[in-house]
Amino acid sequence: MSFLRVLFSEWIKTKRTAIRWVMWIAPIIYPLFMVWYFSHYHTPVFWQVKIYRGFFEVLAVSLPIILSLLTGLMSYQEEKAGNFMNVLSGPISRIQWYVGKLTLLVLIAFADILLATILMLIGMKYVLQAAHIHYDLFLQGAVLSMVGSLILFSIHLFISFAFGMGASIAVGSGGFLISAIIGATSLGDHIWSYIPWAWAVRLSQFPMLMMPEVKQALGTQLLHSDSPSLREGTVYAFVGFIIVTIIGSIWFHRWEGNKPHE
Secondary structure (H helix, E strand, O other): OOHHHHHHHHHHHOOOOHHHHHHHHHHHHHHHHHHHHHHOOOOOOOHHHHHHHHHHHHHHHHHHHHHHHHHHHHHHHHHHOOOOHHHHOOOOOHHHHHHHHHHHHHHHHHHHHHHHHHHHHHHHHHOOOOOOOOHHHHHHHHHHHHHHHHHHHHHHHHHHHHHOHHHHHHHHHHHHHHHHHHHOOHHHOOOHHHOHHHHHHHHHHHHHHHOHHHHHHHOHHHHHHHHHHHHHHHHHHHHHHHHHHHHHHHHHHHOOOOOOOO
16 A cells, blocks of 8 residues: 555544544634734734744644644544554554554644644734734744654654553653743753753744844844754754654554553
8 A cells, every 4th residue: 555545544534533623723723812812912122023932932832742642542543443453454564554644643733833823924914913024934933843843743653552642641741841941941051952842942943033133132143153053953853753763663563552552
């Protein structure tokens, strides 16, 4: 079976499940809430910078919880459909199935983050009536949020099948706290590049530094010093994702489905 057919098959499985509800509701509710919040929080100084930082900081900090829930729901669905027998004894190779599941999760999350960002930009233009919106920087922030969270997909997909949805959500809750403390505060300034849960928060903030008002406030020397951190964090994110995905695929290929879900 071709990989595209595997993806389509996995997509069909999400029909009439909570996964679809999360997929459609979350990227609509979140930007609506942020537009409402900033409509009551208008400051003439660095307003667009504050909107950018608030939007992507809250989004990236929340990703561990959301991803743990999505992967947990997918694992739970497979268990209820036949105690994983469709996966373990089906016509599709286990590695192909595992990578297909992971790819679908990544595509769903990317579409959601992109949709939420576009709706936020529309709200900024027509509701908040912000001037000189930096559309390109917001879209870059969306992409970097996704890049920084790639490894979390692999981690939580593995945990969901190995230990169950409860374990995945527990790890996601811990990741939420880590991303909030290490990613969103100065406590992680020197160690964030080594903490996977902080990558999405930190990477998503780099495009903000390219805003004219930030450039003027910080100076070009500080901006140039941040460039190696961006490259370093991006490399760590991609390499970490590849390594964890390979480990997860090898484990899943040998898995016999003898672990209880919860």
